[in-house]
Amino acid sequence: MDSTRVTEQPTSFERAQSGADPAIPRGAMLRSPAGSPAATGLPAQSHASEPPATDPAATTGPEHAQPAAADPGTHRPRPATAPEHIPAQPADQDRTGIGTGPGPSGQERRTGHAALTPGRPTPMRRDGDRLRFVGAATRRIARGIDLDEIVMGLCRATVPTFSDAILVYLRDPLPVGDERPTGPMLLRLRRTDRIPEERDTESGFLPALPPEPSELTELTAELSEVRPGGALAEVLRGVRPVFADAPAARAALPELLGHDADAIVPAGQRAILAPLRGRRRVIGAAVFLRRPERLAFEADDLLVAAQLATHSALGIDKAVLYGREAYIADELQRTMLPETLPQPTGVRLASRYLPAAETARVGGDWYDAIPLPGSRVALVVGDVMGHSMTSAAIMGQLRTTAQTLAGLDLPPQEVLHHLDEQAQRLGTDRMATCLYAVYDPVNHRITVANAGHPPPVLLHLGGRAEVLRVPAGAPIGVGGVDFEAVELDAPAGGTLLLYTDGLVESRLRDVWTGIEQLREKLAATAQLTGPDHPPPLEALCDEVLDMLGPGDRDDDIALLAARFDGIAPSDVAYWYLDPEEMAPGKARRLARRALARWGLEELTDSVELLVSEVVTNAVRYASRPITLRLLRTDVLRCEVGDDVPQLPRLRQARATDEGGRGLYLVNRLARRWGATRLSTGKVVWFELNGS
Numbered sequence: 001m002d003s004t005r006v007t008e009q010p011t012s013f014e015r016a017q018s019g020a021d022p023a024i025p026r027g028a029m030l031r032s033p034a035g036s037p038a039a040t041g042l043p044a045q046s047h048a049s050e051p052p053a054t055d056p057a058a059t060t061g062p063e064h065a066q067p068a069a070a071d072p073g074t075h076r077p078r079p080a081t082a083p084e085h086i087p088a089q090p091a092d093q094d095r096t097g098i099g100t101g102p103g104p105s106g107q108e109r110r111t112g113h114a115a116l117t118p119g120r121p122t123p124m125r126r127d128g129d130r131l132r133f134v135g136a137a138t139r140r141i142a143r144g145i146d147l148d149e150i151v152m153g154l155c156r157a158t159v160p161t162f163s164d165a166i167l168v169y170l171r172d173p174l175p176v177g178d179e180r181p182t183g184p185m186l187l188r189l190r191r192t193d194r195i196p197e198e199r200d201t202e203s204g205f206l207p208a209l210p211p212e213p214s215e216l217t218e219l220t221a222e223l224s225e226v227r228p229g230g231a232l233a234e235v236l237r238g239v240r241p242v243f244a245d246a247p248a249a250r251a252a253l254p255e256l257l258g259h260d261a262d263a264i265v266p267a268g269q270r271a272i273l274a275p276l277r278g279r280r281r282v283i284g285a286a287v288f289l290r291r292p293e294r295l296a297f298e299a300d301d302l303l304v305a306a307q308l309a310t311h312s313a314l315g316i317d318k319a320v321l322y323g324r325e326a327y328i329a330d331e332l333q334r335t336m337l338p339e340t341l342p343q344p345t346g347v348r349l350a351s352r353y354l355p356a357a358e359t360a361r362v363g364g365d366w367y368d369a370i371p372l373p374g375s376r377v378a379l380v381v382g383d384v385m386g387h388s389m390t391s392a393a394i395m396g397q398l399r400t401t402a403q404t405l406a407g408l409d410l411p412p413q414e415v416l417h418h419l420d421e422q423a424q425r426l427g428t429d430r431m432a433t434c435l436y437a438v439y440d441p442v443n444h445r446i447t448v449a450n451a452g453h454p455p456p457v458l459l460h461l462g463g464r465a466e467v468l469r470v471p472a473g474a475p476i477g478v479g480g481v482d483f484e485a486v487e488l489d490a491p492a493g494g495t496l497l498l499y500t501d502g503l504v505e506s507r508l509r510d511v512w513t514g515i516e517q518l519r520e521k522l523a524a525t526a527q528l529t530g531p532d533h534p535p536p537l538e539a540l541c542d543e544v545l546d547m548l549g550p551g552d553r554d555d556d557i558a559l560l561a562a563r564f565d566g567i568a569p570s571d572v573a574y575w576y577l578d579p580e581e582m583a584p585g586k587a588r589r590l591a592r593r594a595l596a597r598w599g600l601e602e603l604t605d606s607v608e609l610l611v612s613e614v615v616t617n618a619v620r621y622a623s624r625p626i627t628l629r630l631l632r633t634d635v636l637r638c639e640v641g642d643d644v645p646q647l648p649r650l651r652q653a654r655a656t657d658e659g660g661r662g663l664y665l666v667n668r669l670a671r672r673w674g675a676t677r678l679s680t681g682k683v684v685w686f687e688l689n690g691s
Contacts, residue, residue: 155193163288165194170284185226241305244271274309278317346441363556364391373676381498382434412449423477449485461493463526502555613662643681
């Protein structure tokens with residue numbers, strides 16, 4: 001075979017036994033063919049009485065057999081000589097399994113026939129086998145992404161090809177990047193693996209087995225401390241693998257494995273201690289073990305162990321870094337999105353977020369629900385271009401800006417205008433789409449402005465799904481464009497669905513085809529609950545996501561669903577009051593009548609007191625009419641608005657002060673209270689538990 005052409009071979013560099021069934025599971029005991037010396041119980045020396053082997057495969061092995069040259073004038077082939085690059089095998093057959101036979105000069109020579117013992121792999125024969133094994137093993141280790149996959153890849157590639165058992169120790173905790181570990185170095189047993197063995201009593205072979213995996217775990221110390229200056233620290237500092245019978249290893253293994261190290265490690269060169277060194281420091285150690293009846297490790301096997309340890313350690317380093325980055329990405333995405341949705345009056349909310357893939361768990365999609373004055377709520381969904389940490393960071397900045405603008409109670413088109421300016425300040429290539437809607441449960445209206453985002457879909461109570469006609473507008477970040485807002489009906493019992501384009505657009509369909517499929521999916525789901533009952537909100541979100549096929553996950557998906565319950569006109573009382581001295585008394589009378597009409601007379605005293613205090617404070621500074629509104633839902637809400645933008649602050653009044661106790665009473669008696677600045681002034685509100 002041309003040495004420059006290397007093809008992938010099986011992982012094992014120890015040749016499979018002749019006649020072995022390839023379907024036998026990994027590590028199972030292999031039986032010799034019937035009639036072989038191992039099967040019949042004959043000793044391997046019986047080969048000496050046979051004629052000299054003339055089969056070239058007997059000398060070079062079945063994988064490297066070449067046609068034998070014939071002697072001139074004869075028809076019998078000339079025996080092929082063993083290549084010089086095959087290392088000489090020890091003479092002890094019990095140790096090597098290599099049969100001998102008389103040569104032409106009467107001297108013993110290797111025949112290539114192995115006296116195979118059941119359960120014992122044949123020895124390594126060529127250096128090329130080692131190279132093929134190392135190549136296949138490192139590829140298997142490199143396929144792992146997380147820590148467990150890499151460690152398992154090391155175990156599977158090693159056992160039973162290179163060793164009969166392996167113990168893998170890793171630092172606890174594993175250092176990440178340039179972190180400096182604190183405290184002493186601790187090694188924890190991460191994984192053990194070994195050949196599953198059978199006891200073959202029929203052929204008279206009953207090998208002395210090392211402990212079972214469970215016994216290995218019981219005998220081996222799970223946690224070992226690397227003492228500074230100790231034998232184990234010296235071996236790990238040396239980085240190179242060493243045989244267990246070396247003086248340094250004999251002192252280090254009891255420190256690593258515990259007091260039962262002698263019961264675990266076989267005698268002779270049948271164990272290798274290999275440090276696992278990452279990019280900057282030692283991160284663990286691996287112990288390769290062979291059974292006493294198997295061929296001992298050779299000097300070249302130390303190089304194989306070094307290659308396995310190096311590739312495994314570098315892979316573990318990468319896995320730890322990847323795990324840290326994935327953790328940071330998850331935390332970043334979690335903090336950028338709302339942990340819980342608010343529960344505003346007159347609307348129920350549900351949401352979903354799905355990343356594009358597990359390997360890209362951060363993106364620029366976001367959603368939000370922001371309570372506004374007057375029991376209104378702002379519904380926001382947006383999508384920043386890209387699927388990187390940068391996209392997630394820009395998304396967080398835009399979301400924070402939208403929350404700040406919503407707190408100023410700006411119209412939807414003004415919010416998008418300021419978001420566009422913010423995106424331009426972040427960079428010329430910062431593009432995003434956004435849809436901003438404000439729902440008023442009292443007026444049963446919704447105001448929507450769009451910046452290049454897919455249109456929302458409204459599912460009516462009767463089961464009809466409608467794609468709302470909202471001007472698309474230009475994406476955020478373009479600059480120099482105006483945004484337009486439209487006001488639409490929001491009927492009670494309807495469900496508004498806001499989403500990002502990952503839900504409706506993929507390689508298999510365009511965005512408008514996906515929107516039509518979404519509309520049909522909503523209509524079909526609504527038919528299951530009948531025309532008088534809207535589908536449950538959480539179940540509706542799950543049904544919407546079920547429309548995605550295997551090839552439809554090309555982008556992140558953010559989904560926000562709002563069920564419009566509204567507030568009935570009979571549960572709303574609204575008045576205008578002139579800013580005069582008689583206004584507090586008039587406010588008390590109007591509130592008393594409304595409570596009597598609603599059957600809430602037990603709240604009369606508290607409501608009159610708090611309404612009087614808030615209205616008195618508004619009359620003191622207002623120059624235009626004051627608004628007073630009472631809302632009856634699961635709680636009683638009172639709102640007082642004026643044209644003064646300064647917000648009131650709660651303070652502790654001194655004993656000599658004549659005023660300053662109004663907000664103190666509100667804070668003590670109300671369930672909740674607050675003040676919100678508007679473009680035309682402010683609103684002070686409080687809530688009481690209704691009966």
